[in-house]
Amino acid sequence: MRYRKHLQYSHMRIEEATAKMPPNPDKGSAQFKERQKLYTEKSTLLRSARASHREKWFSGSFDEEAQRQLQEEGEHDDESLPEPTSTFPLIRHLMPERNRIATALLFTEDLQSKEGQAVLRDVYSLCIDDNRGAYRPDERPVNGACP
Incomplete structure (x- = not known):
């Protein structure tokens, strides 16, 4: 949620910078460089949001899988385990x-x-x-x- 507000604000700033620019801006102009800086900030923010989401998902899914395996071990008794082949x-x-x-x-x-x-x-x-x-x-x- 924290990233969503930052992304919305970043997107709004990019739109404002784009609206202030002339139709064919000079790539060396201060306005063009400012907008490129805003795009870079937005991509950095997106990368950190993805990394945070990925880390949260992996840690959560690992915990859920470990809990599921522990529950399955508790449900099985020795009679249901396959006998070793001879x-x-x-x-x-x-x-x-x-x-x-x-x-x-x-x-x-x-x-x-x-x-x-x-x-x-x-x-x-x-x-x-x-x-x-x-x-x-x-x-x-x-x-x-x-x-």
């Missing part, structure tokens, strides 16, 4: 021991049962495995490399 369900069939262990974790079988003993053997084999290479059950490394 590749294990996609490749578990490639590792039979790990597949059996993962399947057994979902059941409440006794470890003394046949399935429980198989899972314990799988866990034990994973613990003692050196993980340098995967072999078929009947194959072993030849000179430290896959056959």
